[in-house]
Amino acid sequence: MIYLEQLITSFIASAAFGVIFNAPKESLVKCGLSGMLGWIVYYLLTSYGYGTVLGTLAASFLIAFISHLFAKHYKMPMIIFSVAGVIPLVPGGLAYDTMRNFVENDYNTGIALGVKALMISGAIAVGLIFSEVLNYVIRKSAIHPYNSSNK
Amino acid sequence: MLSEEIMNNQNQIYEIMNVCLLAGKIMLRSGAETYRVEDTMRRIALAFGIEETHSYVTPTGIMFSADYGQPETTRLVRISERTTDLKKVALVNDVSRRISGGVIDLNEARRQLKEIERADLMYPLWMQIFAAGMASGCFAIMFLGGWGDFIPALMAGGAGYYSFILFHRLIPVKFFAEFLASVFIGVCSSIFLLIGIGNELDKIIIGAVMPLVPGLLITNAVRDLMAGHLVSGLSKGAEAFLTAFAIGSGIAVVLSLQ
Numbered sequence: 001m002i003y004l005e006q007l008i009t010s011f012i013a014s015a016a017f018g019v020i021f022n023a024p025k026e027s028l029v030k031c032g033l034s035g036m037l038g039w040i041v042y043y044l045l046t047s048y049g050y051g052t053v054l055g056t057l058a059a060s061f062l063i064a065f066i067s068h069l070f071a072k073h074y075k076m077p078m079i080i081f082s083v084a085g086v087i088p089l090v091p092g093g094l095a096y097d098t099m100r101n102f103v104e105n106d107y108n109t110g111i112a113l114g115v116k117a118l119m120i121s122g123a124i125a126v127g128l129i130f131s132e133v134l135n136y137v138i139r140k141s142a143i144h145p146y147n148s149s150n151k
Numbered sequence: 152m153l154s155e156e157i158m159n160n161q162n163q164i165y166e167i168m169n170v171c172l173l174a175g176k177i178m179l180r181s182g183a184e185t186y187r188v189e190d191t192m193r194r195i196a197l198a199f200g201i202e203e204t205h206s207y208v209t210p211t212g213i214m215f216s217a218d219y220g221q222p223e224t225t226r227l228v229r230i231s232e233r234t235t236d237l238k239k240v241a242l243v244n245d246v247s248r249r250i251s252g253g254v255i256d257l258n259e260a261r262r263q264l265k266e267i268e269r270a271d272l273m274y275p276l277w278m279q280i281f282a283a284g285m286a287s288g289c290f291a292i293m294f295l296g297g298w299g300d301f302i303p304a305l306m307a308g309g310a311g312y313y314s315f316i317l318f319h320r321l322i323p324v325k326f327f328a329e330f331l332a333s334v335f336i337g338v339c340s341s342i343f344l345l346i347g348i349g350n351e352l353d354k355i356i357i358g359a360v361m362p363l364v365p366g367l368l369i370t371n372a373v374r375d376l377m378a379g380h381l382v383s384g385l386s387k388g389a390e391a392f393l394t395a396f397a398i399g400s401g402i403a404v405v406l407s408l409q
Binding site for chain 2: 005006009010012013016017018019020021022023024027039075076077079080082083084086087088090092093095096097098099100102103104121124125128129132
């Protein structure tokens with residue numbers, strides 16, 4: 001039940017971000033889809049105790065990979081699909097808690113949370129990089145070495 | 152002394168570079184990654200016969216030079232206003248594809264790009280605000296808030312996003328609109344809680360602030376850094392950090408007033 005709740009809300013949230021970023025109408029559902037799959041991976045990994053950093057890494061990897069597939073298939077720039085999907089992973093909550101602790105003069109907790117937020121941002125970046133590398137390897141090893149499409 | 156032919160040739164190159172720069176300008180303004188801007192300009196130039204081009208793209212300007220015939224032509228375009236408009240990125244990408252495929256010629260390409268530049272393709276304002284609200288409400292649930300927080304987060308998020316757009320129009324100072332909007336969100340959420348709508352202030356604020364989060368900047372900064380565009384990557388990262396800081400301090404102001 002809670003998984004269904006998470007699936008639906010993450011789909012709507014990612015698609016809504018597609019609207020905010022003015023993604024083309026026909027790509028909104030795909031934005032929602034990539035966001036939903038990424039979020040559910042994150043949610044499963046964190047709820048089974050693998051930690052938020054690993055969860056974020058896996059989720060951002062998956063989102064970027066799916067976005068690559070969409071981009072290739074629909075001949076659209078990859079960021080259209082990945083940006084909306086990555087948004088739920090951005091450590092907004094942690095950044096908020098960090099700020100809150102700083103305001104309440106609890107600097108130790110604030111710094112610990114801030115470093116964690118930084119780690120998660122890094123995990124998003126590394127996930128995107130891994131997926132890019134994978135995409136690059138696949139493209140290199142494909143039969144047609146020259147791909148004329150605009151990525 | 153230039154012969155007639157070279158003069159024509161120079162004009163031709165100038166026209167081609169115009170089209171390249173127009174495409175690059177629209178893409179950069181709409182939030183495309185740096186490497187995509189460079190790649191698109193290179194492809195367009197190549198399709199029209201300029202084989203050797205050099206471009207230097209930063210978030211605030213494009214330098215583009217065509218290494219073809221003498222004297223070499225170089226042009227500079229300044230980008231002052233950047234928004235997020237993925238539809239325009241996709242459209243310019245399409246045009247570039249058609250040029251590469253030889254489907255449209257130079258004049259047609261210029262006409263189409265001009266049309267894209269002028270067009271206002273954003274979703275209607277009510278839809279953007281509604282989307283921001285829905286996203287905020289959903290985020291409150293995704294961050295494990297109760298369904299009681301859905302409605303207040305939806306309203307605070309929608310109102311916050313609308314106030315962000317208004318503030319941005321009123322005071323075109325960067326980061327200030329984000330700051331004011333997050334103060335507004337904090338105040339709204341506190342008021343909702345005071346009059347008994349919603350349970351957890353944290354979840355409502357986190358959800359409502361999400362539409363302001365610089366997500367595109369963060370992903371683009373990473374991709375730019377990976378592609379070796381260190382200047383663009385770092386400056387986009389700095390912009391993202393400052394935006395996040397503005398949002399955070401806006402919320403902090405409200406929290407410290409409580």
